[in-house]
Amino acid sequence: MNDANHSARAVLPGTTLAIRPTIATLRESKIVEVWEMGFHVPDVIGLWVGEGDLPTPGFICRAASEALLSGDTFYTHKRGLPELRQALIDYHRRLYGVELDDRRVAVTSAGMNAMMLALQVIVDAGDNVVTVTPVWPNGIAATEILGGEVREVPLDAGAGGWSLDLDRLFAACDARTRAIAIASPGNPTGWLMPDEQQQAVMDFCRKRGIWLIADEVYGRLVYDRPVAPSFLTKAGPDDPLIVVNSFSKAWAMTGWRLGWMIYPTALQPKLDQLLEYNTSGAQPFLQRGAAVALGQGEPFVAEFVARCRAGRDLVLQRLGGMGRVRVSRPDAAFYVMFSVDGERDTLALAKRLVTEARVGLAPGAAFGAGGETFLRLCYACSTARLSEAMDRLERFLDG
Ligand SMILES: Cc1ncc(COP(=O)(O)O)c(C=O)c1O
Secondary structure, three states: OHHHOOOOOEEOOOOOOEEOHHHHOOOOOHHHHHHHHHOOOOOOEEOOOOOOOOOOOHHHHHHHHHHHHOOOOOOOOOOOOHHHHHHHHHHHHHHHOOOOOHHHEEEEOHHHHHHHHHHHHHOOOOOEEEEEEOOOOHHHHHHHHOOOEEEEEEOEEEOOEEEOOHHHHHHOOOOOEEEEEEEOOOOOOOOOOOHHHHHHHHHHHHHHOOEEEEEOOOOOOEOOOOOOOOHHHHOOOOOOEEEEEEOOOOOOOHHHOOEEEEOOHHHHHHHHHHHHHHOOOOOHHHHHHHHHHHHHOHHHHHHHHHHHHHHHHHHHHHHHOOOOEEEEOOOEOOEEEEEEOOOOOHHHHHHHHHHHHOEEOEEHHHHOOOOOOOEEEEOOOOHHHHHHHHHHHHHHHHO
């Protein structure tokens, strides 16, 4: 264990301030690297980060502001307000037909915090987490912060979309594998894991005593069905499954930092402790807004999905018409990944696109194995903005 060994320390550059070596070697997110560079360039159409261009709907904001003004400002239940936990139980029954015991539900400070809590439960130094990539990099970094190793299993990109070879996933697991981490719908790929594959992975994890961390943050952003397949419908209350979720995406609440997690009943006392020692619970006035989002937010979710579908169709059609571009069709979430013939270094390309074409995209190398030769574009915005971005891209790439 590196960190138990006090002689193994690193220092902050130019100081004698000692920190954990694991923290000293943390890499900067390559998405942030391009994004920060773009701060200084005027008139960039930024499609690099994972959020839409709509603010949180007024009825959700009003519920939170009223709670704030009425003095809902005290310490609260670690696992979330009972009212919000009940709203989450009702939501999962309505959406997936699953009946959750209240002990299995915790409100978290967004999806990122849910992911970190799940990993804190599971990962010790020297353990590994088998992770399907390309993927949003924060779960990888969180595993490394805890001293774990990430084993990347890349999806295959084809013209018809992304797919996962299950044999490859299972072969990557060994005696030190504590968890398999899967994000479906996927960021950055828009990949949707089919029901049969979810069942096979859940069965494998149950048999091998390996945790499954399922990131279902984009579960509502699907275009040919009402809701994405969920691991919750393949698992019982005692199975080794932790589902990470968030209010950020479907309700346009990225800045609120609110999410939730579902886990086996027996984990509840330990999770209560971890919540206490991490955040001591999420802001109660924000949670009032989140409860209203679940109860009254369906029309907004439907409208947002329609907006994303229009964005996706436009982007696929325009990219498809660009001679040097190869697109992998996304089934879900709000991203598209594409490669450009003759361009291997997508970090350099993303930087040139910012300064020369004034379009902000995320470099695929930010998302681990399998993403390196791609750029990621977030299409959760108006078609007018996307059209302008496509015009600029076309001029730059094919002009
Ligand atoms: C796959 C995935 N999971 C989790 C998150 C976390 O979202 P948040 O922390 O805003 O809830 C994101 C954010 O982009 C994501 O893309």
